[in-house]
Structure formats: C-alpha cells, structure tokens
Amino acid sequence: MASNGTGPTDEFDVDTGEEESELQFYGGRGMSAFPIAFFIVWAIVQTALWRVADTTGLTIGILIGLMTGMFFVKGSWTGYANTIFEGMTQPVAVTAVVAWLWAGMFAETLQAGGFVEGLVWAADITGVGGILFPAITFILAALLATGIGTGYGTTIAFVVLFFPAGILLGANPVLMFGAILSGAIFGDNLAPVSDTTIVSAVTQDSDIGGVVASRFKYAIIAAILAFPAYILASSMMPGLGIEGDAREIFLEAAEPAGLVHLISMAVVIGAAVRGRHIVEAITWGIVTAIVANLVFGLAAVSDMLVFQAPADGPLVEPLAFLPILEVVEPDAVGVGGSLLEGIAGFFELAILILFIIAAAQIMIRGGAFEAILEFSFDRLATNVRRAELTMVGSSALINAAITINTAAEIAIGPYISKVGERFNLNGYRRANILDANTAALGYIFPWSGGVLVGFEAMQGLPAEYEFIEAGMLVNPVEVFPYVFHGWLLVAVFVVAAYTGFGREYLIDRESEEVARI
Numbered sequence: 311m312a313s314n315g316t317g318p319t320d321e322f323d324v325d326t327g328e329e330e331s332e333l334q335f336y337g338g339r340g341m342s343a344f345p346i347a348f349f350i351v352w353a354i355v356q357t358a359l360w361r362v363a364d365t366t367g368l369t370i371g372i373l374i375g376l377m378t379g380m381f382f383v384k385g386s387w388t389g390y391a392n393t394i395f396e397g398m399t400q401p402v403a404v405t406a407v408v409a410w411l412w413a414g415m416f417a418e419t420l421q422a423g424g425f426v427e428g429l430v431w432a433a434d435i436t437g438v439g440g441i442l443f444p445a446i447t448f449i450l451a452a453l454l455a456t457g458i459g460t461g462y463g464t465t466i467a468f469v470v471l472f473f474p475a476g477i478l479l480g481a482n483p484v485l486m487f488g489a490i491l492s493g494a495i496f497g498d499n500l501a502p503v504s505d506t507t508i509v510s511a512v513t514q515d516s517d518i519g520g521v522v523a524s525r526f527k528y529a530i531i532a533a534i535l536a537f538p539a540y541i542l543a544s545s546m547m548p549g550l551g552i553e554g555d556a557r558e559i560f561l562e563a564a565e566p567a568g569l570v571h572l573i574s575m576a577v578v579i580g581a582a583v584r585g586r587h588i589v590e591a592i593t594w595g596i597v598t599a600i601v602a603n604l605v606f607g608l609a610a611v612s613d614m615l616v617f618q619a620p621a622d623g624p625l626v627e628p629l630a631f632l633p634i635l636e637v638v639e640p641d642a643v644g645v646g647g648s649l650l651e652g653i654a655g656f657f658e659l660a661i662l663i664l665f666i667i668a669a670a671q672i673m674i675r676g677g678a679f680e681a682i683l684e685f686s687f688d689r690l691a692t693n694v695r696r697a698e699l700t701m702v703g704s705s706a707l708i709n710a711a712i713t714i715n716t717a718a719e720i721a722i723g724p725y726i727s728k729v730g731e732r733f734n735l736n737g738y739r740r741a742n743i744l745d746a747n748t749a750a751l752g753y754i755f756p757w758s759g760g761v762l763v764g765f766e767a768m769q770g771l772p773a774e775y776e777f778i779e780a781g782m783l784v785n786p787v788e789v790f791p792y793v794f795h796g797w798l799l800v801a802v803f804v805v806a807a808y809t810g811f812g813r814e815y816l817i818d819r820e821s822e823e824v825a826r827i
Contacts, residue, residue, distance in 0.1 A: 333393060333676040334384040341382045342676020345669040346711045348375035353757035358787040365658045365766060368757065372665045379672065390672065397671030398664040402717040405505065406462060407660040410763055412592040413463030414652035416578070417470035417767070419599040420571045421774065422648040423608035428568030429475040430561065440480025440549045445540040447472050447481075448489040448795065452533065455497020457579030459504040460588050461753065462763050464494045467575075469767040474775050477782060478560060480549035487768075487784045488792030489540055491753040491760060495796045498715070499749040500529045503582055505716045510745035513723030514730070516737035521745075524738040527812060528746060532798035539794045552777050560777060570606055574599040596649075612636060615647040651770065659766045663714065663759055670712040674721060682707065683725045694733040698743060698807035701726055705747040706800070714759045715752030719744055736814035746803050750796035756786035 335341035352371030356362050376394060383390045397403075433439075438446060447468065455464035468490040476486040498504050502522050511521040578595035582588060603609035611633035618638040619626045630637050673679050686704045691697035705722055712718040723744060730740035753760030765786050771778045791797075806812050 333389055333672065335382045335676050336384060337382060339677030339681045341678070342379075343673045343678035343711070344382060345372070345375035345379040346666070346673050348378065349666065349669060350710070350757060354787075357756050357785060361785055361787075363765060363783070363785040363787075365662055365762065368762075369658065369662045369665065372662065372669060376665065376669055376672075379669075389675075393672050393675050394665075394668040397668030400667050400671070400717060402505075402714055402720065403664055403667040406663060406714055406716070406759060407656070409460050409462050409588060410466060410656045410660070411653045412589055412596075413460065413466040414470075414656055414767070415649050416463075416574075416592050416596050416599065416652070417467040418648035418652035419596055419603070419609075419614055420467070420568075420574060421470055422613045423571055423599060423603040423606075424565070424568030425471050425571040426475050426568070426775075427560075427564045428566055428571070429472065430478055431564040431566050432569060433475065433479055434561070434564065438479070440476070440482070441541060441544040443476045443479050443481040444485040444489040444544050445537050447476060447486060448493045448536060448540055451490050451493020452496035452795075453493075454575065454579065455494050455504075456501045457497070458582040458588060458591060459497065459501040459507070461494030461498035461504070461749070461760060463588070463592065464497060465490055465753070465760055465764040466767045468493065469764045470771070473768065474771055474778060477550060478552060478777060480551070482544060482547040482549050483782055483784050484788050484792055485540060485543055485547055487764060487789045488794065491764060491789065491793045492536055492540075492795035494760060495750050495753050495793070495799065496529060496533055498752075499745055499799065500525065503585070503588070504749075506719055506745050506749050509716055509719045509723065510741040510748075511737075513719065514727055514737040514741040514744065516741050521738055521741045524812075524814075525742040525745070528742060528802050528806065529799065532795050532802050535798050536795040539798075543792065543794075550782060560775070567606060567608060570602050570608070571599055574602060609648075613647060615649050616645070618642055618644050618646060655766050655770050656763070659762055662762070666713050666757075667717060670717065670721070673711060679708070679711075679721065683722065687725060687729045691729050691732070694735070694813075695808060695810070697729055697733050698735075698739075698813070699804065701729060701740070701743045702747055702800070702803050702807055705744055706751055709748045709751040709758075710755055713752065713755065713757055713762075715748040718748045718752070722748075734816045736816055739812070739814045742812075743803055743807070746799050750793075750799045754790060754793045754796045756790055761786045761789065 333342060349372045353368055356367050356371065380387050380390050433443065451464050451468045455461050472490065473486050477483055498506050500522060501507055502518055507522060508518060511518045574595050577598045578591050581591035581594050600614060603614065615634050616636050617634055618636045620640045620643055621627060621637050626637060629635055683704055686700050691700040708722045709715060709718040712721055726740050726744045752758050755761065768783050772780050
C-alpha cells in the first residue's frame with residue numbers, strides 16, 4: 311500500500327493491478343461529486359435545520375443522491391452501477407463495520423455486568439461530579455483508544471458505559487459525547503496499532519514507530535488544552551438535573567462489583583498492545599467479561615444470550631432447563647441478550663456507511679476527487695508553508711466527503727506524498743499532517759462515521775435506563791463545536807504549518823521503510 315505517486319484513478323484493483331477507466335459525466339468531472347454533495351446537503355438539512363437525527367433518513371438521502379447521479383452519466387450506466395458495488399466492497403468500510411459489531415457486543419456485555427453502576431459508585435465515593443466527569447471521560451477514552459487502536463470501538467464502549475453514568479452524575483450530555491469523541495480521536499491518531507496510523511505511515515513510506523514518536527508532541531499539546539477546556543465548559547453548561555424515583559433507585563443500586571470489568575478492558579488493551587488483531591483482542595475481552603459476569607454473579611447466561619421459544623416448538627419443553635432457552639408466549643418469540651443487542655443497533659448504520667463509501671468511489675472514478683486536489687496542489691502549494699497549509703485543508707475537505715477516515719487517508723495519501731516530496735518534506739511530517747486531520751475530522755462532521763456510530767449506540771440507552779429519555783440524546787449536529795481535542799489538533803497543525811514548528815526535511819532525518827500492511 312505504499313504510495314507510487316499516481317492518482318486514485320490509476321489504482322483501482324490492488325489485487326490484480328488492472329486499471330479501470332474513468333466514468334464520464336455530463337458537466338465534466340465535477341458532476342461525479344453530485345451523490346456525495348447531495349448527501350452532505352441532505353444531512354445538514356435533516357440534522358441541523360430540521361433536527362431529525364435518524365440514520366434511516368440519512369440512508370434515504372444517500373440512495374436518492376446515488377440514483378440521481380446516474381442520470382448525469384455519459385453512455386451506459388453499467389460502469390456507474392459497478393462502481394457502487396466496488397465502493398461497497400472496499401476493505402476499509404467492511405473493517406469499520408466489523409469493529410462496530412465486536413465493540414458493540416463487548417460494551418453491552420459489560421453493561422449487563424453492572425459496569426455503569428460501578429462507575430457511578432466510584433464517582434460518588436471519590437466526589438467526582440458533573441463538572442469533572444467529561445474531562446475524566448476524555449482522558450480515559452484516550453487511554454482506551456490508544457491501547458486498542460480503534461476510535462470507533464472506543465466511541466461505542468464509552469457511549470454505552472460512560473455516557474449514562476455522566477448523565478446521572480449531572481454532566482452535560484453534549485459535553486459527554488464531545489469528550490468521548492475527543493478521546494477516540496486521540497487514540498486513533500496516536501495508537502501504533504490504529505489503522506489510520508498504519509495507513510498514514512505506509513502511504514508516506516515511513517516506519518510506524520518513527521511516525522508515532524514524531525507526532526506525540528502535536529497530540530499532547532492538543533490534549534493538554536482540551537482537558538481544561540472540558541472543565542471550563544462543564545462549569546458553564548449544566549447537566550439535566552435528573553431527579554425522581556428512577557434516579558434514586560439507580561443510585562441506591564450502584565455498587566463496586568461491576569468495576570471488575572476494568573479487568574475485561576485491560577485484557578483488550580493488553581492483547582492489542584501485544585500486536586493481536588483488534589477482532590481477536592476484543593474477543594478476548596468479551597470472553598473475559600462473560601466469565602466475570604458468571605463467576606461473580608453479575609449477570610446470568612440469559613442476560614447475555616437467550617432464545618425465547620414457544621412451548622409447542624419441537625424439543626422446547628425437554629430442553630427448557632438450558633440457561634439460554636426460555637419458554638414464552640407465541641407473541642414474545644425472539645432472541646435476546648447483550649450479545650445480540652450489541653450488534654442489532656448497527657445494521658442500519660452499516661448500510662449507510664457502505665453507500666457513502668460507494669458515493670465516494672464514484673467521485674474518485676469520475677475524476678472530481680482528482681480535479682479538486684490538482685487545483686489545490688498546483689495553484690495553492692507554491693511554497694513550503696502554503697504547501698503544508700494546502701495539505702491540511704485538502705485532507706480536511708476530502709474527509710468531509712469520505713466519512714471513514716481510513717478511506718480518506720488511502721484516497722488522498724498519494725497526493726500528500728507527491729506535494730510533500732516536491733518540497734522535500736520528511737515522510738514523518740507528511741504522515742502526521744495526513745493523519746491528524748483525517749483522524750480529527752472523522753469524528754467532528756455530523757455525518758462522519760465516528761459521530762454516527764456514537765449516535766447509533768446512544769439510541770438504545772432509553773430502553774436500558776429509566777432515567778434516560780429520548781430527548782436527552784445528543785443530535786450529531788449539536789456536538790460539532792464541542793469535540794475540543796479534534797478542533798485543537800487541526801489548529802495545532804495549522805499553526806505548525808504556518809510557523810514551521812516540527813517541520814522536517816529529507817535531509818534532517820530519513821524515515822525507514824520497515825512497516826507494511
């Protein structure tokens with residue numbers, strides 16, 4: 311996956327090396343951006359203007375954009391249709407979906423074991439209230455994301471586990487969501503095992519260890535500023551002031567037993583740090599959580615997986631003694647438990663993301679992507695300072711269209727390499743500019759994958775906790791200004807590009823090409 315200096319339209323099939331011809335559109339290359347542009351406008355209108363935060367509505371938007379875009383294609387529509395399938399089968403999109411499903415099962419299993427109650431108990435006895443909780447959540451989410459290397463997985467786990475605890479303790483819901491996203495950004499940007507770290511290093515012909523070491527100073531500056539920013543914002547943005555019987559019952563039931571699942575989280579982090587694949591690492595975490603639930607009596611087997619079958623079904627009555635089988639009335643038949651609940655909420659989002667990647671692929675095949683970058687790099691990147699500022703701006707623009715940050719990195723990586731080499735910029739510097747912006751903005755735009763996966767995880771909370779109502783959930787557009795670490799990380803690189811802070815040239819240090827995926 312190392313950069314070869316060519317544009318995206320030259321690299322269609324990485325397995326066979328065969329080139330695909332570009333799609334031709336009436337109105338020129340720019341019209342290939344119509345589906346994704348239509349979707350962005352639709353998302354802004356739906357979530358920002360009409361305040362309807364609904365994944366299915368966004369899915370309809372991208373489908374209408376894809377169908378309408380077909381009418382601008384010159385000649386046969388077959389190539390356009392094939393490109394949709396090509397985009398939906400991109401490994402980066404499938405990888406994101408798989409990470410969501412595994413993280414969802416893990417988070418829900420910890421929730422079934424009383425981890426949220428344990429957090430509330432710990433916060434209560436230590437005196438951590440609503441003002442401090444978002445800042446602490448940011449730090450803890452950053453640690454988890456850095457350890458396991460998946461910001462999406464971290465977002466899911468913390469929305470399911472820390473968000474309700476924060477609400478109960480009096481933290482502002484928007485700040486809680488923003489803090490979770492900020493922590494996910496920190497880890498996604500810095501973790502050696504993060505896919506964005508790996509892709510940014512590989513596309514800039516750099517070694518992963520050197521990239522991580524060289525980018526720490528940027529990430530820590532943004533984090534040091536973000537931590538007090540959450541404390542200050544929390545002091546000015548009060549929580550919901552939840553009162554009533556449901557709150558009192560929950561507080562009385564809060565006990566430390568659920569904190570045993572800190573071990574489950576440590577297992578995931580430890581496995582990831584030792585180089586295990588994220589699916590394997592989270593699987594070990596799920597196994598540990600299930601064992602802990604059963605050994606310490608935190609949850610029954612049926613809380614994690616149960617088949618609810620009618621009495622007249624074959625072998626139902628004879629096997630009714632099994633802990634995973636429950637005899638129910640015919641209208642209550644189904645499958646339940648934390649493992650199922652952990653994946654059920656992400657099916658709609660998975661479909662949406664696959665169609666978004668398909669629209670982005672059309673933009674690439676039709677040439678709009680290349681036209682935008684050619685203009686940026688040829689007209690704007692006239693000296694090293696403007697080149698770096700252009701790299702920052704272009705990576706931000708592309709990430710707005712390609713909502714999975716790893717996919718955005720793969721698409722723009724060759725261009726970042728080309729313009730950086732023009733001014734003899736070191737591979738570490740190029741990789742850091744590329745990764746910081748795609749990692750940050752992938753959790754900021756309301757239609758981005760990081761925000762949507764967190765919002766989707768939030769949808770199940772009212773059914774889990776009586777003190778959480780649907781009106782307490784955070785619309786993706788509301789959290790936009792409060793992802794402090796993301797905005798600060800982008801600002802750090804704008805300042806670095808303008809002042810030259812941290813800038814390295816090829817003659818300063820050569821990166822070693824020692825890591826490949």
